[in-house]
Amino acid sequence: MNKKYALYICTGCGIGDALNIDKLIEVADEEGAGVIQKHEFLCGQEGISIIKKDISDKGVNTIVVAACSRRVNFDVFKFDGCIVDRVNLREQVIWSHPKTAGEEIDHLQMMAEDYIKMGIAKVQKIKLPDPYKVESLSKKILVIGGGITGITGAIEAAKAGYEVTIVEKEAALGGYAAKMRKQIPIDYPYNNLISPIIESKIKELGSYPNISIKLNTIVARIAGEPGNFTVTLKKPGEQIEFDVPYPLPPHMKLDANGKELDKDKQAEVYKEYNKGKVDILTLDPNGEKFGAVILAAGFKPQTPKKEEVSHLGFGDITDVVTNHQFEELAKKGKIVRPSDGKEAKSVVFIQSPGKGDDSDFEYAGSVTSLVALKQAKYVREDYADGKAYIFYQHMRTPGLMENFYKNLQQDSGIFLTKGEVVNVSKNGNGLIVEADNTLLGEKVKIQADMVVLATGMVPATLDDPVVNLAYRQGPAFRDIGLFCGYVDSNFICFPYETQRTGIYSAGPIRRSMTIEESMEDVTGAALKAIQCIESVNKGVSVHPRSGDMTFPDFFFQRCTQCKRCTEECPFGALDDDAKGTPKPNPARCRRCGTCMGACPERIIGFADYNIDSIGSMVKAIGVPSQDDFDEPPLRILGLVCENDAYPALDMAGLNRLSYSANVRFIPVRCLGSVNVIWIKDALSKGMDGVFLMGCKHGDDYQCHFVKGSELASIRMKKIGEALASLALEIERVKQFEVAIDEYNKVPDMIDSFVKEIDALGPNPFKGF
């Protein structure tokens, strides 16, 4: 693209009143802005037609719009085939700073001039992106798990016209849903048990010609990237060369003295550790191609540890069982005691392990409350004089499931009470259940034939990766530590987003769920799988930078195989070869730029966002020295996350909150993309301080790229060395956490940092 530059300045919304526009034009001209025009209402029809005319008449194709924030008028300043950058003179200049025209130092004017220079510098360094296309696109969807969740997912995807393969480790489809006597209702009026729907679902599954079913099958490995996964399937228990290799556990990377082994030695140990397995970069020539994966591997019934529930007799008394064991009994026929096969007419259901705590059993959820109600009804179905007692701390039947609860309360043989079961003991052939603090009285004793514990649903991923990803970062989902082994998402707003692109989990593998919830969940997962495939097909990113056509480009000649990009990518988008050279998988990538921030050789960049484009913006900032002023104003660089901090700064402007005019902001895709070189550039140019401003990290992280702000904070902690080499104080660099709605805190944050820097004194490099 032969760039033809133009700069348009809007003088509306008070910009023209607060700034010397002619001087801005002069500055822009010096910077080589090419065509320069101003207009008092640039976003209006007339303003836009000026730009359009320049595009058609003068061949303008690289445009800087100096007006309002890029968060507004996005659709107005969009010109096909043109590079457009927005310079935010309104929200972040004139709205957030008092006028200084006519004063000794016109801070506001200097600021606007800097931003104009930065905008021009940026567009000189960026290109229009070309989309990334996978070598060969597969639109087929792999569903892992042949239970109700997987079956529903396969049907839903097939109904939308996609080809599906569903794999099930057992010899038959159906999973847990096929092991039930009856199930909790799945639709309105939600008031009674229903017959299992699994048989009809299996039948329906078989009626789709675009679904193939593979039983006795598990995933050995999934290699490649969305749109082009190469999947090796195998029989359970088999050992094959395409079993996925595991990364070395941390302790194996150390020698006998606890020192980290060198790279070659680690490679050797890795080879030995994964003996018999082909490396992840070797694709299985017989592997099947898939575009996306739905993980619906389900759950295992929880078995509580005997010592934790010894007061409930579990493990000692045969007739104390879990809800899972009770379901098995119920499925077989009339409910009888496991100990002697006698009719179980009085059954006590315990919702909470007790011991002074009102928590439910581990891995429980509202489903366990509902299951207790369901199973209580079994007792009543089997015996006209049967009695079921449910001791709960909190009956959890949320939403419309309240109907089910209410309906079962009508049954005169079902007794429900809040209460803490303190002891279960044998009494002849029967059991005695003792409970405290019940609604029926302080202490209650009940004679029972059986006791059932409302134990939870343990995700299949707790001790098995299941997906077996042939990724350098390892075969499993990350983040499961946060969710007790479930493959859940940490996002409230985006519940299908995890750190593994193109693989969407659904059903009880991500949370304890009912059948209805699982079916609903997997329908969404099927949509996400289809959407990922279609995005890859278009060569664009999926969430959160949906539609972004850029992807990281590597200049491999200068790669030193340090592996930082491979290790730090939140999405595991990079694998590396034996030497450690990264192999990018752009369809796994979410375009956050964490790799770019990590790379010490600075060889990674995007068409419209790279080391040079941001570096040039940094260098375009004017740093006044004593040659210019007796007391030159400070210059501070703020690298701000465009997702949280940038909008917060806009909001501060909108509310006319003001802060130091000595700060220049550069928006970044994510703090993870911040390369230390930008900070060094700023400081060696004489800027007095640098701060990063982005989202919260930790367990409740708000980073849209999961790890970005956390990685940035780790890097900032290590920046001391770099600063020492410049003989600068470590206090000159800081990271601020800000949520998008904390715009009211932003001015204080900035001003107190400026104060700190002021106390340190000017950067000694100033003027060199």
Added chain:
Amino acid sequence: MTMDKAIPTSANILVVGGGISGLTTCLEASEVGYEVILIEKNPYLGGRVAQLNQYFPKLCPPSCGLEINFKRIKDNPRIKVLTLAQIEKVSGTPGNYDVTVKLAPRFVNENCTACDACTAACPIERSNEFNFGMDKTKAIYRPFDMSFPMRYVVDSTVCRGSSCGKCVEVCKTKAIDLSMAEKTINLKVGSIVWTTGWAPYDATKMDNLGYGRYQNIITNMMMERLASKNGPTKGKILRQSDNKEPKSIAFVQCAGSRDENHLAFCSYICCMASLKQTTYIREQYPDADIYIFYIDLRAPGQRYEKFYKKIKEDKKVFFIKGKVAEVSEDYDTRNITVIAENAVTGEKIKQTVDMVVLATGMQPTAAIDKLPADLKYTDDGFIINNFEKGGMFAAGCANKPADVVSSNQNATGMALKAIQTLVRR
């Protein structure tokens, strides 16, 4: 996206309601490649979640996810958004619907730069329903800080129109047109997803709980606005009667929910919402006593249970199993006494507090105004999905009470259902 000015005539999918569920359905479907029209009756997108301070259990601001969603909308040419729009009529069959939409006038056109000059000039004030009447805006106003689209709107019920016209005079970009009239447009779409959401149950209907009679009894949604930095008190939780800092607060759970006389169902979110709101209070008032009167504390699942556990560590949060029967106000102090029976001990509890929060439930919007389409409803007004028939689907809280996570899962799934209708064609 294309903003209101270019009025569309057809699309693959119509999404009715621009709250979090509608946004999700709209975005997820369009990012597969389908054309979607999103209509919203308010002058802004975001719906109920736009009014929330934080989400449970992460305590993160909803505007964070909305910002990303709005960015996705902005970047997506396949999405058309119509605000101030309501459905008049739907006819046709799956794959082929004719929809009549009424567009209320905004009185502000696309020339609006959100410069705010008009509000300074406007002489009229109106009660701000976004903040549940706890403050006022001018007759021409921006719904809230981050409202999207970022464009002002005139409340024609209070505006004096061209007889005043002060805003028109000061608007440099000629963005205000007080003669703008209602418009009716026709759309052809293949499938429709109803994400019409919910409204807080009208707390004045519960005579015994004193809302509307006693100023220091507020609803949980009002608490969200009070705690929000862009709320009527800039985030400070204060009593309504005298703007004093409350030293004790009681939460009344199931205010209307699980009650045959009001909402027969459980509203799903109120327990977690109150637990969350205890953190708002604790952050501002380290010594405040907090009482939660509940029937069951519904914090199901590992993630919610973990959150509940954390709140239980706060020794000044007291949990009382018992339904509140009545409330009274002390005339001098304006303090509220809550009377309940402890369900476990049977004793009658009287607790006097500075402020009471009613954990009011969610009523489906369709229960208040029936939708002009061939839809089936539960007794409570939730839309029942008929997957056999297809074509029209309800997602999120239009379909059943749910939290944001489940609503979004459901809304993503319904995007696929809407697509299936098109594929089948």
